[in-house]
Amino acid sequence: MALRLLTAVPSSSFIRSNRKGTSNRSNVSNLSVVGASKAVATANVSDKKIGESFNEQAIRLVGEVRMMLENVIDPLEKLELIGSLQRLGLSYHFQNETKRILEDIHLRADQSKALWKEGNLYATALEFRLLRQHGYNATQEVFSGFMDEMGNFKSSLCEDCKGLLNLYEASHLSMEGEGILDIARDFAAKQLQQHLKQKQIDEYVRMLLEHALELPLHWRVSRLEARWFIDVYEKREERNPMLLELAKLDFNIVQAAHQDDLRYVSKWWRDIGLGEKLPFARDRLMENFLWAVGVAFDPQFGNLRITLTKIASLITSIDDLYDVYGTLDELELFTQAVERWDINAMELLPEYMEICFFALYNSINEIAFGDLKEHGFHTIPFLKKAVLMEAKWYHSGYIPTFKEYIDNAWISISGPDDSNLIYCSSMILRLADDLGTSVDELEGGDVPKSIQCYMRETGCSEVEAREQVKTLIDATWKRMNEEYLMTHSSLSLPFKHIALNIARMAQCMYQYGDGLGVANLEPKDRVLLLLVLSIPYGEKLI
Known part of the structure; x- marks a missing residue:
């Protein structure tokens, strides 16, 4: 029934007067759903036998890294290992081990003076960042020992590039009223900019500094960060070959799970037909799925990724209906139909809005029987009222x-x-x-x-x-x-x-x-890196 309704509406019905401009919201992406789906279908990790080999190898490596975590004695080495696992996208494998290590470090920090980090800005900042990232409320006072009597960070720290970088990253986990961390961020950023001007700076260090100053680690998406850091980590002289091997392998395995999700949601999007039947709306399934991967990349969150992609794709189309195409009278009718949440309300809508409402009604009702109903997704009436307010602002010039x-x-x-x-x-x-x-x-x-x-x-x-x-x-x-x-x-x-x-x-x-x-180059590059192109690996992994 849905397909018959969608195919019955001619595209000419969208040609109306008194519409907003649409040139900047059109479907200009060169990375179409069909093209990306074909690329996903031919990805080299999709072969079942190779996938089984990957999984066996990954299980072995995860076990070896777990033993490594258990055997490390030095607290700083433990923190460095946790930090590397996090940036390589592997931390979800070792949540229990990480929790035990950080709980122990947090308890010992309150009991006595830790000699391993005393006077060491790098160790102190790394500990502070990892503790706060994992929910432990470390105090900003740990940095007061690195400040002079005037409340400024000591000038002797200016040459400590590694310490400054970690201080800068740690400062972005600050809360309101934490003046020490505000001072720390400004000081570290200024000094790191000076380090970048040095011609003799190591290339690996330069990449880390530029990356951090562009966007701090705490504000970055872990899956994208993992893809970037794997390449950077490979250039590091003191890299751990086992971690690098596992990171590449795990990335490809997780990517294969994401590709399965993408195939499923691509079929759903083609079946409902909004991308084809609403030419004024953005066809952004790929970018919406990229959002879902960024929000929850763990393999076990497949249902969540699919649901988020469906919701985002529907809202993107409805957003364009309000912001770009619909007249105020039509938008009020659409909002009333959504508020009634009655399939019979379609009879009062223009033909092009029937498609939007029908797809929204069926998809949301289907989702509501699952997880989203339990998580409080009862906001559609509020959402439409709010977007209608934006439409009223537009039409009144307010x-x-x-x-x-x-x-x-x-x-x-x-x-x-x-x-x-x-x-x-x-x-x-x-x-x-x-x-x-x-x-x-x-x-x-x-x-x-x-x-x-x-x-x-x-x-x-x-x-x-x-x-x-x-x-x-x-x-x-x-x-x-x-x-x-x-x-x-x-x-x-x-x-x-x-x-x-x-x-x-x-x-x-x-x-x-x-x-x-x-559509611009950056999202397309991200889609390719995360969802299409696997990381090259050695023959021993096949």
Whole structure:
């Protein structure tokens, strides 16, 4: 029935007057669903026999690394090993071992002075970062010993490149009111910039410094970071061959699981037909699946990735219906139909909206019987009301205040929720989106975003407004770090990780501009690296 309805509507029915511009939101991606699916189908890890060989080899290597973790005595070596496993994308294999090690280090840090890190900025910063990343509320006071009587970091630290790099990374796990970490970030960033100007700097170190200053590790997506770091780690002289071998192998195995998910969701997208029947809407299944992988890459989260991709793809189409194509009267009809959540409401909609509503109604109802119903996805009526408000702003020419925009964005981007962690994550998603897409969306006739609202309200320049939005993003990260470390929170640790990953993925996708509205090289490269191209490996692995 769904396919008959979708194929019955001619594309000419979309040609209407009084529509917004659509040139900047069109389907211009060269990496189509069909093309990527074909590439996935021919990926070299898809062969069953090779896959079985990979799994056997990986199980053996995981066991050997687990023994390595158990046998290391020196606390700093343990932390370095945990840090390497994290950046190589392997930490999910060793969660129990990591927890035991960090619990022991955290307890001992409170009991006595740890000689292994005394006066060692590198060791202190590495310990602080890993403890906070794993939910232990390490105190910023551990860095006070590296400061002078004036409250500045000692000048003797300026040549400690490794220590400065780890101090810089640690400072991004700060919370509101932690002045020492604010000073640490500014000091470390300034000194690292000076190190980059040195001609004799080691190439491996240069890559790490440039990477960190571009975007700190705490703000990066772990799966993308693993793909980048595997190549970088291979250039390191003191690399551990076993870790490198396992990292390459595990990446390809996990990629194969992602490819299976992608095949499934690609078929679903072709079956509902929105990409073909709504030419004004973005066909961004691949980018939406990339989002899902960034939020939850672990192999066992396949159902979550599929569900997230479905939801994101539907919302992307509906977002364009509101922002790009629909008239205000039509949008009010569509919102009323969603609020009623009745299939009979389709009778009042224009033909092109029938497709959107029918796909939304069937897909959400199917999902609601599964996991998403248990996780509180009852936000569709609120979502549509919020997006309708943006449509009213557009048609009336009204430019909201910065506060009005932020308040409405909270509902529009994710839905009302009493969790500050979700609020912060969603707000970073909206603000990062605005930084990357404001120019393109405004050229297409969209409602003003946070940058334009702030410019109009304060009279500042666009550059100043963008800096204000970046400052707000940074402040929101501090609030989110504090929520993450709350021990009395009702949210589980895996759920907290997913919330952080949403914010990380937002910063990643909009780092070089629009990650969804206008197709550009960076998202395509990421799709290829994460979902299509496996990492080359030696013959002994086959």
